[in-house]
Amino acid sequence: MKRETIAVHGGFDSDPTTKAVAVPIYQTAAYSFDSAEHGAALFNLEVPGYRYSRISNPTTDVLEQRVTELEGGIGALCVSSGQTALFYAAMNALEMGRNLVSVPQLYGTTYTLFAHILPKMGIEVRFAKSDRPADLEALIDENTRAIFCETVGNPAGNVCDLEALAALAHRHRMPLIVDNTVATPMLVRPIDYGADVIVHSLTKFMGGHGTTLGGIIVDCGRFPWIAHAARYPMFTEPDESYHGLVYTDHFGASAFIGRCRSVYQRTVGAVLSPMNAFLLLQGIETVALRVDRHVDNARKVAEFLRDDARVESVNFAGFPDNPYHALVQKYLGGRACSLMTFEIRGGLPAGMRFYNALKLFKRLVNLGDAKSLACHPASTTHRQMSPEEQLAAGVGPGSIRLSVGIEHIDDILADLDQALGAAL
Numbered sequence: 177m178k179r180e181t182i183a184v185h186g187g188f189d190s191d192p193t194t195k196a197v198a199v200p201i202y203q204t205a206a207y208s209f210d211s212a213e214h215g216a217a218l219f220n221l222e223v224p225g226y227r228y229s230r231i232s233n234p235t236t237d238v239l240e241q242r243v244t245e246l247e248g249g250i251g252a253l254c255v256s257s258g259q260t261a262l263f264y265a266a267m268n269a270l271e272m273g274r275n276l277v278s279v280p281q282l283y284g285t286t287y288t289l290f291a292h293i294l295p296k297m298g299i300e301v302r303f304a305k306s307d308r309p310a311d312l313e314a315l316i317d318e319n320t321r322a323i324f325c326e327t328v329g330n331p332a333g334n335v336c337d338l339e340a341l342a343a344l345a346h347r348h349r350m351p352l353i354v355d356n357t358v359a360t361p362m363l364v365r366p367i368d369y370g371a372d373v374i375v376h377s378l379t380k381f382m383g384g385h386g387t388t389l390g391g392i393i394v395d396c397g398r399f400p401w402i403a404h405a406a407r408y409p410m411f412t413e414p415d416e417s418y419h420g421l422v423y424t425d426h427f428g429a430s431a432f433i434g435r436c437r438s439v440y441q442r443t444v445g446a447v448l449s450p451m452n453a454f455l456l457l458q459g460i461e462t463v464a465l466r467v468d469r470h471v472d473n474a475r476k477v478a479e480f481l482r483d484d485a486r487v488e489s490v491n492f493a494g495f496p497d498n499p500y501h502a503l504v505q506k507y508l509g510g511r512a513c514s515l516m517t518f519e520i521r522g523g524l525p526a527g528m529r530f531y532n533a534l535k536l537f538k539r540l541v542n543l544g545d546a547k548s549l550a551c552h553p554a555s556t557t558h559r560q561m562s563p564e565e566q567l568a569a570g571v572g573p574g575s576i577r578l579s580v581g582i583e584h585i586d587d588i589l590a591d592l593d594q595a596l597g598a599a600l
């Protein structure tokens with residue numbers, strides 16, 4: 177089925193017991209066993225079924241299945257937020273003493289996780305000079321165990337060369353982990369270009385309405401853990417925390433996601449609630465329509481800003497003179513995302529006046545909501561960084577980041593026009 181159809185139907189037909197056509201919200205912590213033997217078989221992972229909603233839940237299952245199909249993977253794990261998805265994915269691939277090589281253009285909190293939190297656990301993250309594969313390759317050594325990128329960097333708007341990064345990772349016998357939050361599988365499926373693990377903040381375009389936090393990790397099922405067993409023993413050797421389970425034996429091709437659930441979700445427990453899984457499923461039903469409108473509106477906004485003398489520069493990957501234009505054509509079908517940054521003439525003070533004058537655009541730090549949103553990264557999402565780190569992440573002192581919503585384009589442009597007028 178096409179992605180537009182999967183977004184509506186993936187993972188669910190109708191409820192087997194009641195025939196309900198909406199996905200039921202299984203608001204339960206636990207599930208009863210038929211017998212002591214049945215309970216034991218469930219705990220031994222010998223029979224399919226549910227034990228406790230920290231491990232799995234029928235409502236959440238539907239969301240996992242739907243996003244798995246949208247991304248073209250073989251299995252997924254839902255978690256409470258995008259940040260948890262990133263943390264679990266990294267912890268699952270890396271152990272103490274190993275390192276991760278990452279592109280520098282990252283979501284602000286991801287940068288903090290990589291630069292400050294993982295190192296405290298003995299996992300070093302090395303940030304490349306740029307997103308060019310050669311700059312990442314220069315940092316790889318015998319302890320590197322994964323490469324990380326965002327398909328489309330937030331807020332830099334850079335588009336990563338997924339095929340080249342996957343080839344680089346595989347040449348060095350390691351997986352490519354991709355955050356596909358900003359692009360969504362509606363614009364690109366990184367797995368089609370060789371990515372091994374996909375993470376998402378479902379909070380953004382997937383849920384789409386700014387109501388619900390959620391995250392997901394999707395396993396493509398192709399990385400040869402057994403062939404590289406000496407490098408990734410956690411998948412191929414008995415796990416004492418799970419009475420000697422060997423993940424590649426038990427889960428086969430889905431060893432990565434199986435271990436994520438059995439180790440991190442079971443013992444850390446940053447669970448997505450069934451209610452939130454339901455809300456995210458509602459949002460995903462319309463993701464194809466919304467992304468189309470977001471992308472169309474964004475192009476019109478970018479052209480409006482580019483042609484306006486009050487604007488200094490617009491960073492929009494959809495323009496032919498943008499360095500990422502060719503990658504937008506290759507990976508996003510020519511449809512640059514609805515995230516862009518621009519600099520107003522008059523620098524920081526004018527940027528602040530513009531920001532304060534917005535009426536339709538909400539001043540906040542979210543993105544991917546149906547509503548148009550504006551953010552001043554230097555004072556909010558990226559303020560933990562030094563000015564040099566901010567510039568490397570694509571954030572100038574007066575940059576305004578827009579997440580263009582699905583309202584009527586006339587109203588969006590009118591708001592930008594009046595705010596520019598108030599600023600200058």
Ligand SMILES: *Cc1c(COP(=O)(O)O)cnc(C)c1O
Nearest residue numbers: 257258259283330357377379390
């Ligand atoms: C928002 C975001 C995250 C974090 O997701 P939460 O659901 O807010 O925890 C991670 N990566 C990207 C690209 C994001 O935009």
